[in-house]
Amino acid sequence: MKTISQETIEKTLAALRKNQMQAYYCATKEEARAKVAELLQKGDVVTHGGSVTLAQCDIPSLLRSGDYTYLDRSQEGLTREQVEEIYRKAFFSDVYLTSSNAVTENGMLFNVDGNANRVAALLFGPASVIVVAGINKIVKDIDEAFDRLRTTAAPLNTQRLHCQTYCAKAGECVSLKKAGSKMGDGCLSEQRICCSYTVCSFQRKKDRIKVIIVGEELGY
Numbered sequence: 001m002k003t004i005s006q007e008t009i010e011k012t013l014a015a016l017r018k019n020q021m022q023a024y025y026c027a028t029k030e031e032a033r034a035k036v037a038e039l040l041q042k043g044d045v046v047t048h049g050g051s052v053t054l055a056q057c058d059i060p061s062l063l064r065s066g067d068y069t070y071l072d073r074s075q076e077g078l079t080r081e082q083v084e085e086i087y088r089k090a091f092f093s094d095v096y097l098t099s100s101n102a103v104t105e106n107g108m109l110f111n112v113d114g115n116a117n118r119v120a121a122l123l124f125g126p127a128s129v130i131v132v133a134g135i136n137k138i139v140k141d142i143d144e145a146f147d148r149l150r151t152t153a154a155p156l157n158t159q160r161l162h163c164q165t166y167c168a169k170a171g172e173c174v175s176l177k178k179a180g181s182k183m184g185d186g187c188l189s190e191q192r193i194c195c196s197y198t199v200c201s202f203q204r205k206k207d208r209i210k211v212i213i214v215g216e217e218l219g220y
Contacts, residue, residue: 004135004136004138008105008138009025009135009138009213009215010025011105012103012104012105012107012138012213013025013213014107015104015105015107015108016103016107016211017107018107019107019108019200019201019202019203020203020205020206020207021107021203021208021209021210021211022207022209022210023210023211023212023213024210024211024212024213025213025214025215026212026213026214026215027214027215028214028215028216029056029057029058029214030057031214032057032132032212033057033058033059033062035212036057036059036062036097036130036132036212037062039095039128039130039210040067040068040095041094042067042068043067043068043069044068044069044093044094044095045068045069045092045093045094045095046063046068046069046070046071046094046095046096046097047070047071047072047073047086047090047093047096047097048060048063048073048096048097048098049096049097049099049117049118049121049122050073050118051097051098051099051132051219052099052160052218052219052220053099053132053133053134053214053218053219054097054098054099054132056218056219057132057214057218059132060072060074063097071086071089071090071093073086073087087115087117090117090121090125090126091120091121091124091125091126092126093125093126093127094126094127094128095126095127095128095129095130096121096122096125096126096128096129096130097129097130098111098121098122098130098131098132099131099132099133099137099218099219100131100133100137100211101137101145101148101149101153102137102138102139102144102145102148102149103131103133103137103138103211103213104138104139104140104141104142104144105138105139105140105141106141107201108142108200108201109122109131109199109200109211110139110142110145110146110149110197110198110199111197111198111199111200112149112153112154112194112196112197112198113194113195113196114192114193114195114196115195116195116196119196119198123198123200127208128208128210129208129210130210130212131209131210131211131212132214132218133212133213133214133219134214134216134217134218134219135213135214135215135216135217136217136218136219138213142199149173149194150172150173150175151171151173151176152220153220154167154173154194155167155168155171155172155173156220157193157220158193160220161191161193163189163191163192163193164189164191165187165189165191165192165193166187166189167187173186173187173194174186174187183197184197
């Protein structure tokens, strides 16, 4: 378990608010699910990116309750073309849900994507974005966020998705073998998942992004 003090959590929440994002703390994933329900309105068009955290919080079942118009990318029988159509429709949704690869103590969201549909919707399009992240995602700064990606998030996610990448086999990014490696360095696998890097800091549209920090280890 990663030990995160209450002081660090409060510091992170305050920094997110300073960057014009709504920020909440929920002690458990059950409380986080209830907070998501509170932030949604009946009839909302909702969808989400791929996320272990959202699954652990049982968010998909909430979206399937019938209270919302759910653009469900995981429903059975969809072709790749139909899934990609949902990716595009996500930009016109009322609410987009996702997790974050890391949340810095100074209130920034660090995310990396393979297809870029998740980070694109986070940055622009949906009227509202809800980010759910466990305390294990809190890091000191962007440098630590980058390290977390290379040693934890990318290897575990590529293993989960059965990607044929260096990190899936070695448990860490190949860039760590190179002295002075920089953000963006990595393997050349066709299945690489760390292709597009984004950092959300100060937001012009106040409160569009809502961040729920959960007092449990969730996701990768």
